[in-house]
Amino acid sequence: MLGRALQILFFCLIVKPVLLIILGVRVKGHENLPEDGPAILIANHNSHLDTLVLMNMYSLRNLRKLRPVAAADYFMKTPLRAWLSTNVINIIPIARKGKRTSDPLEPIYDALDNDQIVIFYPEGSRGEPEKIADFKRGISILAEKYPDVSVAPILTFGLGKALPKGDPVIVPFFVDVIVDKPCKFKDCKTDDFSEFLEQKLKTLKNGQYFADYIEENPLVDA
Amino acid sequence: MDNILTDPIWLGMFGVYAVLGTAAASILLLKNRLKDKDFSELVARTKTWGYIILMATVVLALGTKAAIIAIGFISFLALKEYFTLVPTRKVDRRVLLWAYLCVPIQYYWVFIGWYGLFIIFIPVYALLFIAFRLILAGETSGYIKSVGTMHWGLMLTVFNLSHLAFLLVMPTTVELPAGGAGLLFYVLFLTQFNDVAQYFWGKLFGKHQVTEISPGKSWEGLIGGICTTTVLAIILAPFYTPFTWPYAMAAGALIASVGFIGDVTISAVKRDLGTKDSGSLLPGHGGVLDRLDSLTLAAPLFLHFTRYFFGG
Known part of the structure; x- marks a missing residue:
């Protein structure tokens, strides 16, 4: 109860003003967003802001349905961070490394069984700003186990410029979000679902103009 | 208030x-x-x-203070759209933050009516600071492009647009029929009217292209727009400005022709980058820059025209 109240306060007082005034989020395909669980949102991951932007596309009433999958080694590091992550953001902590006695995706299965909307980053961690890294196997395993669940591919652009890994200062940029039509594993004829989704995101990105970073020292490489 | x-x-x-x-x-x-x-x-x-x-x-x-803050916020949106649109380097990130800081500082000079700093802050101090801060960032590859891109953006979206706000506080030798806000209304109305007028004349009679950059723009549209805007400028002048008809005629022609140049300038930026709209904040228009393009160059010219003849 306290967690939920804090989540709403956090979104109203901090997330919404930052995303509305300092950044400015432009969403395309909002109608493609699955309204009810079980569903999976997959997106490229370049910034801590990714999760907040994806969550903010939902109304305050539906916030609690959203469960971002996050790395336990980072988000559960200190007791305070762990408490805030699990109670306010409502993450599903997943062990990225270490001894595996059981299926590490187990908590995600629970969330989907409880009709929640899982936010999943197939790249595994925040990569280079505005680059889409190779998708890991996790999303395939998940989709094969839940072939009936809608998976919505979402491309975000600009968040890696606004707040990249390793720099705590936010710089204002407009941010673009494109939500593609959700697909189910059982409906798409592919053996490699993660590759399929990776290509979907890359197609979304190639479909329009984005100001990528200028490569540094192009002459040195040539 | x-x-x-x-x-x-x-x-x-x-x-x-x-x-x-x-x-x-x-x-x-x-x-x-x-x-x-x-x-x-x-x-x-x-x-x-x-x-x-x-x-x-x-x-x-x-009131005046709210209007200055509102125009300042529009400058911020336009600058943000520009920085989102143009490619930058990773090392430019922190410097961009300093560039954003120029918005409140520039509008503060307007707020206190300090013309001297208002007019040199971005051309002199921001230029110096950005050039030096980019050197401290320590990456020389792409330096010229970065320093040029950033400062040009500041000039268009902050320096030039802040002239709209300065119209509200500019002292004049003669009494203005509707205050500084009258001048603001006059230039805003005429530039936006001119956009529409050029569009209509172009649609009706357009045959000869003015520039490769904007294939939709014709000499017929441009000239028709300038004439209509100039006539309207003369009609409206007694209510909003200190201009007698020859001044109003010059102001109208100036706003209309420079409005056109501002329009194609932003078009050239978009063409260079390969995008149709500068953004999507204004449904049906595109981005903030798509709407403000003609004002970016017309606003300072209008202020300096008025100030030269009637400034106190």
Whole structure:
């Protein structure tokens, strides 16, 4: 109860003003967003802001349905961070490394069984700003186990410029979000679902103009 | 709080609402008659106009300070759109933050009416600071492009647009019929009117292309627009400006022709990058820069024209 109240306060007082005034989020395909669980949102991951932007596309009433999958080694590091992550953001902590006695995706299965909307980053961690890294196997395993669940591919652009890994200062940029039509594993004829989704995101990105970073020292490489 | 919605501006705003209402009504009529044509873009455009004018009315009613803050915020949006649009380098990130800081500083000079710093802050101090801060960032590859891109963006969206706000506080030798807000209304109305007029003349008689950059722009549209805007400038001058008709004629022609140059300048930026719109904040228009393009160059010229002849 306290967690939920804090989540709403956090979104109203901090997330919404930052995303509305300092950044400015432009969403395309909002109608493609699955309204009810079980569903999976997959997106490229370049910034801590990714999760907040994806969550903010939902109304305050539906916030609690959203469960971002996050790395336990980072988000559960200190007791305070762990408490805030699990109670306010409502993450599903997943062990990225270490001894595996059981299926590490187990908590995600629970969330989907409880009709929640899982936010999943197939790249595994925040990569280079505005680059889409190779998708890991996790999303395939998940989709094969839940072939009936809608998976919505979402491309975000600009968040890696606004707040990249390793720099705590936010710089204002407009941010673009494109939500593609959700697909189910059982409906798409592919053996490699993660590759399929990776290509979907890359197609979304190639479909329009984005100001990528200028490569540094192009002459040195040539 | 000083209400700067004086009688002439009230009447002017009333006129604007009447024009918009007529436009909306004719679009609805056309939409009903020509069912197979797509009017969604035009409808969105008109709706957005409605919101813009509504917000302008509220801001003017709140007074000079509110108007300066509002124009400052528009500058921030335009600068943000520009920095989102143009490619930058990773090392430029922190420097961009300093560039954003120029917005509140520049509008502070307007706030306190300090013309001296208002006019040199971005051309002299921001230029110096950005050049030096980019050196401290320590990456020489792409330095010229970065320093040029950043400063040009500041000039267009912060320095030039802040002239609109300075019109509100500029001292004059003669009494203005509707205060500084009258000058602001005059230049805003004429530039936006000129955009529409050039579009209509171009649609009706356009044959000869002016530039490769904007294939839709014709000499017929440009000249027709300049003439119409100049006539309107002469008619409106006694209510909003200290201009007698020769001054008004010059001001009108200036606003219309420089408005055109601003328009194609932003088009050139978009063409260079390979995008159609500068953003998507204003449905039916595109981005903030798509709407402000003609003002970016016309605003400073109008202020300096007025200031040269009537500035105190």
